Amino acid sequence: MRYELTDLRLFQAIAEAQSLSSGASASHITASAASYRLKNLEHAMGTALFVRSARGMELTPAGETLLVHVRELLRGVERMHGEVGRFSAGLKGHIRLLANSSSLNGFIIPSVSRFLAANPDVNIDLEERASQAIPCAVAAQEADIGILAGDIDASDVRAVRYAVDELILAVPNGHPLARQAELRFGAALDFDFVCMSRGSSNFLFLRDMAQRAGKSPNVRLHAHSFEAALSLVEAGVGVALVPRSVAAAALRDARIAGVRLAETWARRELNLIVRAEGKLPSFTAAFVQFLLNDPRVAATREDGAPVA
Incomplete structure (x- = not known):
């Protein structure tokens, strides 16, 4: 041959x-x-x-x-x-990372931008996938690293706790729900929603939780990004289900209000996974440590609290 x-x-x-x-x-x-x-x-x-x-x-x-x-x-x-390559200056290589929308937008992108700026000879492919699809993709070597929400039930990957986040309801200031400190998700479904794109893991999760509550969300618009969705909330178009980490700046600036959800699934344990077998290339191992050691990410693990 x-x-x-x-x-x-x-x-x-x-x-x-x-x-x-x-x-x-x-x-x-x-x-x-x-x-x-x-x-x-x-x-x-x-x-x-x-x-x-x-x-x-x-x-x-x-x-x-x-x-x-x-x-x-x-x-x-x-x-x-x-x-x-360790014997020459700097890291060199190509990394493939799969992540669910919450971790991708709430934590990963800021970390990735700093890592790439510090390592100009490393390239990274980022792709959003639903959490349940990521372990199989990593095990099949479609990606080097996966970050997802929830427990991992797969023997061919190994996991480490990455971050803790929380899904909240982002609502316009002055909205009837803005006066609520906490509510059940089913009650929120009586109001108009703005959502992420139909294929996003965030929307698919929202749809599944709505079906579990026996309802269907009235989606006024599918936005292309969390930033766009939060802008629509601020404008009074509807409410949105978003990670607290993504909404943190808008909440601090009081551009929107945040309502906690009285659901066990609202608290999000995010895990980082790699294949159970085989050693990671040095540049991939360095990237994993960079992700885990990001101060904003590490702070959520220390006390188990979501990003404020």
Whole structure:
């Protein structure tokens, strides 16, 4: 068998994009060159790796097996570069991070900006995922690090407590609910809501909790970000379910009011996970420690209290 790391990286890109053209674009080569390389790889492997379908490029059983090994191999190469890179100045590498919307917007982005500024040779892919989908993605090596809300029930990842947050109801000043110190979520569903996008983990969670309460939220608008949602709340359009960490500045400036929810699920234990097996590259391990040691994040773990 003869093939190059370039071929394996291309194979992984096509498999993850489920598209030859998208995989080629991600690998910075033309689609025709990608097709030629893929044919050579399949010839070297002695079997077909993909089946073309209406949905794009789907892995064959052989392709699925190869993808597991390619991810492990390329991770090892990256780890090798990271370990050797310690002998030169600075950290170098590429990190993939999956996170739910609460942790991403409340804690991670400020930490990431400082880490990237201090480490110009490290690149980070950030992607939002629902909490329940993250452990499997990390175990399957789709990401190096995951940060999510709730307990972890997976033997192939290891977890460490990351932060403590709280979901609250953000309401306009002068709103009937603004006089409440605490209320049940079901009572809030009698009022108009502004929500995050339909595919966001925040909205999917809100929808599920509303269904559990036997109601459906009246969503006046789906906003593209928490900042936009809070602006709509401030303007009196509706109320929003948001992490306290995200609403902290608006609450301090009294631009909105915050109402606590008398629900056990409102308190959010955020966990950071990595694969149980294998050693992290030095730059990834350094990033993990940077995330955990961020003073604003660490403060929430010390007393178990959400960010004020």
